[in-house]
Amino acid sequence: MAPENLKLIGTAHVSKESIEEVRAAIIENQPKVVAVELDLNRFQNMMAERNGQEKQDINLREIIKGDKLSIFLVSMFLSYMQRKIGDKLGVKPGSEMLAAVDTAEEIGANVALIDRDISLTLKRAIEKMSWIEKAKFLYGIITSFFSSEEIDDVESIKDGDELTEVMEYFKEMSPKAYDVLVSERDAYMSHRLLEINNESVVAVVGAGHKKGITRYMEHPEELPPIEDLLTLKKSRIPIGKIILYSIPLVFVIIFALAILHGINVQTSIINFILLTGTFSFLGCILSGSKIYSAITAFVVAPLTTIHPLLAAGWFSGIVEAKMRHISMDDAVEISKVDSFRELWGNNLFRVLLVVVGTNIGASIGLFLTIPNVVLPLFGKIFGG
Incomplete structure (x- = not known):
């Protein structure tokens, strides 16, 4: 033209x-x-x-x-x-x-x-x-x-x-x-x-x-x-994804080595479940979730934190969405709010907040397993 x-x-x-x-x-x-x-x-x-x-x-x-x-x-x-x-x-x-x-x-x-x-x-x-x-x-x-x-x-x-x-x-x-x-x-x-x-x-x-x-x-x-x-280019592997995949992998390897060495890992597994589950629960409930969403976060966190393609917040968010009956109106209204108070009253925002809060809690719990679970096991395996 x-x-x-x-x-x-x-x-x-x-x-x-x-x-x-x-x-x-x-x-x-x-x-x-x-x-x-x-x-x-x-x-x-x-x-x-x-x-x-x-x-x-x-x-x-x-x-x-x-x-x-x-x-x-x-x-x-x-x-x-x-x-x-x-x-x-x-x-x-x-x-x-x-x-x-x-x-x-x-x-x-x-x-x-x-x-x-x-x-x-x-x-x-x-x-x-x-x-x-x-x-x-x-x-x-x-x-x-x-x-x-x-x-x-x-x-x-x-x-x-x-x-x-x-x-x-x-x-x-x-x-x-x-x-x-x-x-x-x-x-x-x-x-x-x-x-x-x-x-x-x-x-x-x-x-x-x-x-x-x-x-x-x-x-x-x-x-x-x-x-x-029209393409999405990935010029290098993001550092965040390397960490996301490596931490669960290291955790699984350490547990596997401990079992092969005849080390009792029952206490370590319980600590891992309590740390990831509890902090996911806290992250969820502090984000304003329903109690059933927080319980879901607690249950799924130990599994999702060692699976890099899953996130605890997905599950707690879906439960929260069902309880809040999310509709297209919520998506439309979320851009019409004039204050944080109105935003807090939007069901879709509340669900998204639960997703983020749960994932943050799960991440904190996972990182706390390093000094409290992984390193002690590592010491038992290689320290005699």
Whole structure:
């Protein structure tokens, strides 16, 4: 697609002026294609909400497991911060994208979804962050619910977009993650626009992407291969995973050697069960869980702590979810809270807190087994 066929509009996602600008540009230019900064999942959710369709139940098991929890928390934080700005300015976040889609339907134009899948974007961003940067981000999530900072000037927002306008501190906190959120998406959306063959296009994107997309459209030879923007690269084995796998393995080896040497390990096994189970129970109950969830944490912890692919929090979280009757409404409402008190009242948040609390407790219990169980056994095996 030649650049002259493209009308690129940079918007603030919570600006009334942006909604009017989008509608006016589409009606004036009468394009064949209206391209919007949405992926398929966000587009479908937006259409479902517009049409008043029933909400589907969330797959809590998928959220709890693996890196899905991290992605959910990041997404929740971004949604919360954007809604906070939108409430102040009286505009629902993403209204200009909906206006673009509606206006395209009015004039008979096709709609092109040009943004990369948000889950992939967040996975790549999280992958780029160090442990310290992740801790800072978690701190930012927590403090955001206690912040009373107000947003007064919409023009100060128009330098960003849905994933970055409320996350400018990412530049300083994690430049590599910021690059994923902004520069990579500039390149991806430019690729998608170039795939549109010789049609007149009005593209609606966050203002923070306008400069980068314009540069790529004028100099497409500078674009990175699109395959590089769609893969998750693991350049090295994470230290955290090495530790995660090695500690249970060492523990099992020490126990096996003790048994082979005829050493009575009954007391050591009881201590291991009590340490991992008790601290998992405490981590769970201190996170505000139901008693049955905490009991589940106690029972499964001794097994999950020596199995690197399982986590005690998954099981206590699932029990907690069943007792709290989690629904899609909880997922929707979690981004609408205005204070930590309201957040505490959200059932989904409480379940996620139980997951994290249980896993922290189990980890503490496992590490305490090193001086209290593993090292004494090691001494008996090799000390005679």
